Amino acid sequence: MNLLDKIPTRKEIESLGVYVPGKPIEEVKRELGLEKIYKLASNENPFGFSDLARDAMIREVNTTNSYPEGTAPVLAEKIALHLGVAKESVIVGNGSDELIRLLSRAYIRPEDEVIMADVTFPRYETNIQIEGGKVVTVPLVDGVHDLSGMLEAINDQTRMIFVCNPNNPTGTIVGRVALSEFIEKVPPHILLVVDEAYYEYVTDEDYLQTLPMLEDHPNLIILRTFSKIYGLAALRVGYGMMHPSIVKELMKVKEPFNTNRIAQAAACASLDDAGFVEDCKQKNAEGRTYLAEEVARLGYSSFPSQGNFIMIQLDRSGDEVFQALLKQGIIVRSGGLLGYPQTIRVSVGTPEENQAFIQAFKEAMVTSQ
Numbered sequence: 001m002n003l004l005d006k007i008p009t010r011k012e013i014e015s016l017g018v019y020v021p022g023k024p025i026e027e028v029k030r031e032l033g034l035e036k037i038y039k040l041a042s043n044e045n046p047f048g049f050s051d052l053a054r055d056a057m058i059r060e061v062n063t064t065n066s067y068p069e070g071t072a073p074v075l076a077e078k079i080a081l082h083l084g085v086a087k088e089s090v091i092v093g094n095g096s097d098e099l100i101r102l103l104s105r106a107y108i109r110p111e112d113e114v115i116m117a118d119v120t121f122p123r124y125e126t127n128i129q130i131e132g133g134k135v136v137t138v139p140l141v142d143g144v145h146d147l148s149g150m151l152e153a154i155n156d157q158t159r160m161i162f163v164c165n166p167n168n169p170t171g172t173i174v175g176r177v178a179l180s181e182f183i184e185k186v187p188p189h190i191l192l193v194v195d196e197a198y199y200e201y202v203t204d205e206d207y208l209q210t211l212p213m214l215e216d217h218p219n220l221i222i223l224r225t226f227s228k229i230y231g232l233a234a235l236r237v238g239y240g241m242m243h244p245s246i247v248k249e250l251m252k253v254k255e256p257f258n259t260n261r262i263a264q265a266a267a268c269a270s271l272d273d274a275g276f277v278e279d280c281k282q283k284n285a286e287g288r289t290y291l292a293e294e295v296a297r298l299g300y301s302s303f304p305s306q307g308n309f310i311m312i313q314l315d316r317s318g319d320e321v322f323q324a325l326l327k328q329g330i331i332v333r334s335g336g337l338l339g340y341p342q343t344i345r346v347s348v349g350t351p352e353e354n355q356a357f358i359q360a361f362k363e364a365m366v367t368s369q
């Protein structure tokens with residue numbers, strides 16, 4: 001018997017799995033002995049990050065012996081200015097992952113129900129489960145959130161709703177009118193979290209600008225991140241806009257120094273480089289179209305994506321295709337892990353990476369048969 005059997009974890013933790021991230025490049029190199037690896041698995045920015053962020057990080061490195069400012073006030077104020085919201089409405093997190101955790105920590109009581117799409121970003125479910133809340137999932141329709149189904153799922157126990165827009169892993173958005181009507185209809189005592197991690201990549205005009213709705217909807221919470229288009233995934237900076245009284249509650253449950261100095265400095269500097277963001281947005285849109293068209297040419301469909309990734313629908317298991325691609329040095333995400341077994345999710349890379357993927361995909365669809 002293990003001595004620790006007498007110290008069991010809380011029952012909420014027992015059934016939880018450990019988050020499985022996209023396979024790291026170093027691991028694949030080691031395992032397969034391949035030199036050239038392309039990682040198109042974690043929706044990172046293949047074009048790096050702004051030079052302004054690099055300079056800011058280098059400048060900040062000498063201050064590492066002192067703690068950062070716990071609430072990242074300079075960054076929060078800059079975000080507020082950038083977006084035209086009050087600085088009291090902004091909270092900075094250790095990635096938007098942390099903000100999802102803080103929301104769950106502060107608001108979810110055992111037996112509270114939380115509505116989300118099936119399939120969507122898995123951290124919502126995990127954090128709700130940790131707090132003992134009940135996850136209520138509403139299936140996507142053609143890869144898109146079923147907002148009327150989500151409204152119907154509301155009952156007296158509902159405490160929170162997540163809408164991921166664009167949705168990870170399908171990349172789809174909900175229409176402008178449908179989302180604004182949904183925001184109007186969600187009762188004001190239910191927190192409505194709209195996760196816009198991929199906001200900057202959206203090119204479809206039918207995308208709702210949610211920030212102006214904050215004022216009239218104190219239950220609305222908008223999450224964004226520096227991990228995607230700003231290319232700062234390793235630094236862990238996300239941010240949320242919400243009613244100042246919600247910010248105050250989240251401050252109570254966050255770690256005192258949740259974002260570090262280098263990350264705060266880099267994020268601040270990134271906001272000054274609109275050119276970098278615009279350039280990445282354009283290249284991503286080109287890459288996204290290229291991938292969708294090439295995949296279609298090969299006879300496969302993908303969900304219409306507005307993010308920096310596409311989800312390809314296969315006629316066989318995503319796990320098999322993932323393995324066949326891995327052998328060729330291309331790391332993608334199997335839909336098996338994401339709740340869509342017959343799919344793979346591919347991040348949009350550089351033109352070279354996208355072409356390498358299409359070549360390898362052709363080959364994989366032969367070898368994995």
Ligand SMILES: Cc1ncc(COP(=O)(O)O)c(C=O)c1O
Nearest residue numbers: 095096097121168197225227238
């Ligand atoms: C929809 C969505 N939300 C949030 C996150 C978390 O991002 P981060 O914690 O890096 O800000 C991700 C990361 O992939 C995501 O896809």
